[in-house]
Amino acid sequence: MEAEIQPREQPAPVIDPTLQALALIPARGGSKGIPGKNLQPVGGVPLVCRTIAAALAANSVGRAVVSTDDPAIADASSAAGAEVVTRPEALAGDAASSESALLHALEQLAQDGPLPPLFVFLQCTSPFTTGAQIDAVVRQLQTSSANTAMAVIPWHGFLWSRDPSGWGRGVNHDASLPRQRRQDLEPCYLETGAIYALRTAPFLAARNRFVPPLLPVEVDGPAPEIDTPLDLAVCRQLAGLLDPDPAGGAA
Template sequence: MKILGLIPARGGSKGIPGKNIKLLGGKPLLAYTVEAAKASTLLDRVILSSDDAKIIDVAKDLGLEVPFVRPAELAGDATSSLEVIRHALEELRSQGEEYDAVCLLQPTTPFRQEGLIDDVIRKFTEGNFDSLISVREVPAEFNPHWIFEEKEGKLQIATGEQKIITRRQELPKAYHRDGAVYITKTSVLLEQNSLYGGNIGFIDTTGSPYVNIDTREDWEEAERHLSRLLLKSVSLIIKKLQNLI
């Protein structure tokens, strides 16, 4: 199976201006995803989709291919990931490149556990899924079976059930997308016009560090995460030095 790695990074971020190339821990946010993609042994090609000249220049400096410039009309707040992927496939097809699946890697989820991308690809191909996404478990208090929604001025259980599940232990596991990795068959993307299809696999990343950067608060959390990693590394070095004395 021939798999394209696609990193989408548009300009014009309003919440954090210049977010995709803003320095996080001394390097552009984009660099974290580029490094993860380059570490994969199962992606056949990795490219950037962007409308922004500054982002494109940074991507090239990071060694990322940029075979086309995304048109401005596909770089707005309302542009979907599906539209971006379909555009990339059409551009590459016009250049004689065809792929069986696309692996979408969003820069706004910079901290991926080592080997995650290849783990996703293996499970995707072995399970013959339409798509496979990385997810995290929803805490019990936010489980859809314990969530209420308003209808005609009254509350009802979001799942449509008449009786609520009373014990936490009886709740079925629920997950939310973490944004780290999506992979979808090209046939599903182009023929069904869907990012998911009907047969969706998943990998649970709940045990690994997670930040999905959308707001300034998210950015600050990412900086705190890097500070914790640095402190941990320094502590390990000191411990090793003490053992040598």
């Protein structure tokens, strides 16, 4: 269960509409499933550094900021070209939400100057994020009335859940009718978890990344997430096929 984010009385931050989007990358040190996960290498490059490289390759991003409680992550992030916000221990445990890290980082950055009207929340667990994908999500947010845009990929399969009795129930199809062709199913999308573009002021008010209206943005390319050691092993194998150069940094 995620720790509740307690609202605090803060002066309203100054928003400068002329500033480029800010990339915020939460990267705490603790991880039970994969120890030191955010520094684990894929294609020879630590996950946090891959995400920083993708952020800095995006034309829409003016600066990349990593929020971390871990000195080793802070050092790696600085060397990769990111600014670092030191996250307090209370916001770095297993129960702490990503939103709590984002809110803390924005509050700290607002003390040093105006915030941009948009920011991008990027997750290190998506090692193949590219600058072009970030730009696509930001562009869709900028040209819409949405408050949140998120990266998604199409899902073409038949989804099932269980009813209260435990029996199977179709989610995106009606199993009592003749079997549909996959291409005739209502479009469904899988949230990649890699990229979220948000309008800064509405996010600060709602304290939640999903501020309606919400806009799913289809992105090209594979979007595996690393949650388990097997995911990490698979992504390391994929790096040889998907990385644009032997050094690994996603561009």
